[in-house]
Amino acid sequence: MTLTILRTGPLTVIKDEGRPGHAGQGVAPSGAVDRGAYARANELVGNPRGAAVLECTLGGLRVRFDEPATVALTGTDAVLTVDGTRTAVEEVVSVPAGAEVAVTMPRRGLRSYLAVRGGLAVPAVLGSRSTDRLAGIGPAKPAVGDTLPIGPAPTAPSSVDVPPQAGDPDAPLEVDLGPRDDWFTAAAIETLLSAEFTVSPSSDSVGLRLDGPVLARARTDELPSEGVVRGSVQVPPDGHPIVFQADHPVTGGYPVIAVLTPAAADRAAQARPGARLRFVVAPA
Structure with missing residues (x-):
């Protein structure tokens, strides 16, 4: 087939x-x-x-x-x-x-x-x-x-009774702060969790580039490259965050202020250029 x-x-x-x-x-x-x-x-x-x-x-x-x-x-x-x-x-x-x-x-x-x-x-x-x-x-x-x-059909029946997924697509994206949130000012953390960011047209499956308020660093020294994961919110020197998506690099040289939860990373995957995103700390 x-x-x-x-x-x-x-x-x-x-x-x-x-x-x-x-x-x-x-x-x-x-x-x-x-x-x-x-x-x-x-x-x-x-x-x-x-x-x-x-x-x-x-x-x-x-x-x-x-x-x-x-x-x-x-x-x-x-x-x-x-x-x-x-x-x-x-x-x-x-x-x-x-x-x-x-x-x-x-x-x-x-x-x-x-x-x-x-x-x-x-x-x-x-x-x-x-x-x-x-x-x-x-x-x-x-x-x-x-x-x-197309591969051979599996023997298990299809799940025809699975209900559609629900949820508010406009709800804030849940994040866990860190691992480098201490590299940013308290005002930058507050801004991340209160401001609205806009998805840039230059976004793709590697990362969502966000326009909006600048996230200022508390430390200006150079960070050695370290591993990153899907959902990492990395902040380059210009202060505008990038949310890594599935095709992200293995390592990054800029501090990661927060990481999206897996469910939030899925929702971010559906954000079009021009979409407005907000972030909130995930419940413990």
Whole structure:
């Protein structure tokens, strides 16, 4: 069974759970930018954890399957259409062989996840089928005309009764302060937790660049490079924070004032340029 790319939209890449354990080789985990939406798409079609899917930015994706397929779309309010017929959001959809499956542009959110029962069976690199845009490893970005193999369908039934995820998309992003919050003034910490920041157009799957008030340092000495994780809020010398996303570097040379919780990092993955973000300390 195969999937043929008819249109990619602004950006479509292949993603799975990532490739942890290779930091010593200079390779970050990468993986899906919105981990929760990715996992949910696989759950809906009955795939095991780690199956590869298509991560589609701002819709526009069109594909065709050569055999009947079972698919699901998660992550945004984008609509999945089958030969022009709209389906419900986060619905398990049966697709006839040869039908054209399309993802509309979402009104809210940034990244949609299209999972097919069986998962994308492209070759793995260092144990993962994720495209890492910073390191330049993993599968190439799908192009129009590409044919991607689909793996065998799992024996477990699809989770058709999973309710849609809930939550306030405008709520502040929860963070844990540190590990270098002591490098900043008390006023900078207060600003981080009270001000509003705007997502810059230069943001991508490596990091969200934020415009807004400057976070002033209490220390001006140079910090040796140290390991960073997804959700790290790193502050360069200009005082404007960067929130690292899935394709972040392995190390960073600027102090990290806070780290988003995993759920908050997923929500940040859906923030479009121009979106306004606020931060709050996660409850103990």
